[in-house]
Amino acid sequence: MVHTCVVAGCRNRRTPGTTLSFYRFPRDPERKQRWIAAVNREGWVPNDGSRLCSTHFISGKQVKNPRSADYVPSVFTTAPLSPEMKEPGALEDKQEARVEAANALLFLQGQGRSAVDDQGEQQKDRKQEAAVEESASSSLSTEEDEDEDESVSDSKKGKFSQASDAPVNFDDILKALKKENQALRESVEKMSLSENSLRNDAEKVKFYTGLPNYFVLETVMWLLAPHMDSMKNVKLSKFQQLLLTLMRLRLDLRNQDLAYRFGVKVGTVTRTVHRMVNIMSSTLVPTAVFxxxxxxxxxxxxxxxxxxxxxxxxxxxxxxxxxxxxxxxxxxxxxxxxxxxxxxxxxxxxxxxxxxxxxxxxxxxxxxxxxxxxxxxxxxxxxxxxxxxxxxxxxxxxxxxxxxxxxxxxxxxxxxxxxxxxxxxxxxxxxxxxxxxxxxxxxxxxxxxxxxxxxxxxxxxxxxxxxxxxxxxxxxxxxxxxxxxxxxxxxxxxxxxxxxxxx
Structure with missing residues (x-):
């Protein structure tokens, strides 16, 4: 989300690559009123989206210690504008949007890497100062903790390069993500009730179907498949319909249980079992019981x-x-x-x-x-x-x-x-x-x-x-x-x- 500083006359906006931080107004009523008074906009009341940039603090960031000078913003070099002043025109906003888009593109292409590295050094120094100030104000209320999330600049969120000169190898990252994705797919497949999960697991086939191995199950499927063409069921494949029926006979599971396992309605389970039993009775029984x-x-x-x-x-x-x-x-x-x-x-x-x-x-x-x-x-x-x-x-x-x-x-x-x-x-x-x-x-x-x-x-x-x-x-x-x-x-x-x- 793009934030603009609420101080009248301040044109600072959150853009890619900026080192500025933007703070929401405090929740503490007394401190919030002091911030509103410092902004000095007659009749103006901040909302949830109102932000104040870090240029209005002496040290460049807000401090939660009441004894610090940056407990309340105090740097306002530009003369306040009247409440009637209008926002920039549509043409100016459009030009700024184009500039922002161009800057973002250059940043993603690595053209602004040197500038980002310099900004990273500044951020490192500011982190050290923040650590000292945070230790002094650790006893304050934690209701403003989420302000820290808002104060993180885009340069920290979108930092693609490390402090060193060596660039990030995106090919390695992509390979690692693909490997992780494949492992997750195999894990899900192993837990699911599908052909691939049963193909090389005879014990699983025996437990769910009563048949000795996948070869016998595949033979039964081959025998029944031509007679299942008339069964209209977009939710379950032919193999799933056979597996569901065998699980019903093998484990005597309730229809509601099977509906949960296969992600269908109870009525679908009931119809599937009855249809498959009829098909197996007319096709499988004459072949195996004679x-x-x-x-x-x-x-x-x-x-x-x-x-x-x-x-x-x-x-x-x-x-x-x-x-x-x-x-x-x-x-x-x-x-x-x-x-x-x-x-x-x-x-x-x-x-x-x-x-x-x-x-x-x-x-x-x-x-x-x-x-x-x-x-x-x-x-x-x-x-x-x-x-x-x-x-x-x-x-x-x-x-x-x-x-x-x-x-x-x-x-x-x-x-x-x-x-x-x-x-x-x-x-x-x-x-x-x-x-x-x-x-x-x-x-x-x-x-x-x-x-x-x-x-x-x-x-x-x-x-x-x-x-x-x-x-x-x-x-x-x-x-x-x-x-x-x-x-x-x-x-x-x-x-x-x-x-x-x-x-």
Whole structure:
């Protein structure tokens, strides 16, 4: 800001390269009145922008010590002008502005370096005098401290050359600033949730997505990208939409939390998750969750089943997921559902049947049904039986009572190693019955391990599920959003290098 001295007849102005200092009027009422009286402008009252230049002090600057002669300005060599005197005309102001601009340009180009150096020596001497005077007036009130900021001349603020003759190397300064800027960019990038921040950090990929490394994440992105073109979202890129959805499934973060992390609205998060789940359900699930051929099953059959059940096609079991509110099924809402006790709180549950290959990958996932539906009804009505071939063996960790339905397909149903309830009593260790019991326990642990692995990798499956994901099933697929989430979680689990083969 350009300041002009308020003393009538004084034309001093703050310009580039000037050694003059400009002081605001004191806040102390008594001292302020003495300054106004010294200026001697009838009827004039200073404002916040009023300044007094250093030429009106004997020593060339104001002093805060009341005993000093420069406590109040006293040098006024020019006769005061009348209050009616007008300010310089527009033409004169324009000429002065041009002179100021020319001086500033010369100063920036280094043409006035010698003059600046001489002024720097004067400033150094004045600094020493100021230090002595400041020590004498250190006990005064600090309410005028900001006057010091105003009294700093432009030659100090805009000083580009040092006291030595060597000029400043602006190339080195520019390189240092560029290096600092690059370091800050890398730091921000590392803290952000972007492709570059995940590319070389497998642990970060695993924590946020559940996938083993960036290569698998990139493969999933490549598979889904062509189907995301119709999604209109100017806030989030395709990668961010996928990452947001995986974080929702992996960490079970609330929509508000994700909105803060990605800098979007909660509604954007909700729409993104639902759309991405639909895309992954129609694209990723058929690719990763499929019923293998009999040749593929026999080729990699674990040794634990190779002798007893070489035609084992699938190991099945049921698991439940609690949800917050009753789910709407068709036109009626199921209000009387069994409860799932957890930490003293009662939740309703959804039930799913899962089929696991002996090699440890999920090959079948049913849609969710209310918890009051029996395991037998779920197994017979979910479509699993339609995939069986004559001669296939279906193993279960417990009795699902579907032996007749499986037999109707020409397949065999076995509990573990062929044991049935009640056969464990009276078995001796080392007997065939005991071996069958051991095999049954191994099968049960196998299925439980796979289910536990999926739930641990994608915490959203542990529940309780929000009501927005358990709405009435869609007409086209007969699957609710959460049904698709369960299938997507199983598909993503199959992509991980973490198969749990039967031991």
């Amino acid at each position: 019923w293998p051929s009999r040749a593929e099953l026999r080729k990699n059959l674990p040794a634990a089943l190779r002798a007893s059940h070489p035609d084992c096609a699938v190991i099945i079991d049921c698991f439940t997921v609690p949800f917050e509110e009753p789910v709407s099924w068709g036109n009626q809402q199921q209000r009387v559902l069994p409860s799932y006790q957890r930490v003293g709180t009662t939740y309703n549950v959804l039930k799913y049947l899962i089929g696991v290959a002996p090699q440890g990958v999920v090959t079948f996932v049913s849609r969710g049904v209310p918890g009051n539906v029996s395991d037998k009804s779920l197994a017979e009505g979910c479509g699993l039986l339609c995939k069986l071939l004559p001669g296939d063996v279906v193993l279960a960790s417990r009795d699902l009572d579907i032996g007749e339905s499986v037999a109707a397909r020409g397949a065999l149903f076995r509990i573990g190693g062929g044991s049935y309830p009640g056969e464990e009593i009276g078995r001796s260790e080392g007997s065939p019955a005991a071996d069958a019991s051991s095999e049954a326990a191994s099968v049960q642990k196998h299925v439980e391990r796979v289910i536990c692995m999926v739930k641990q990798r994608y915490a959203m499956l542990t529940g309780p599920v929000e009501s927005s994901f358990t709405t009435a099933p869609e007409r086209t697929s007969n699957l609710s959003t959460f049904d698709k989430i369960v299938q997507v979680a199983c598909a993503l689990n199959n992509l991980c290098i973490s198969a749990a083969p039967l031991e």
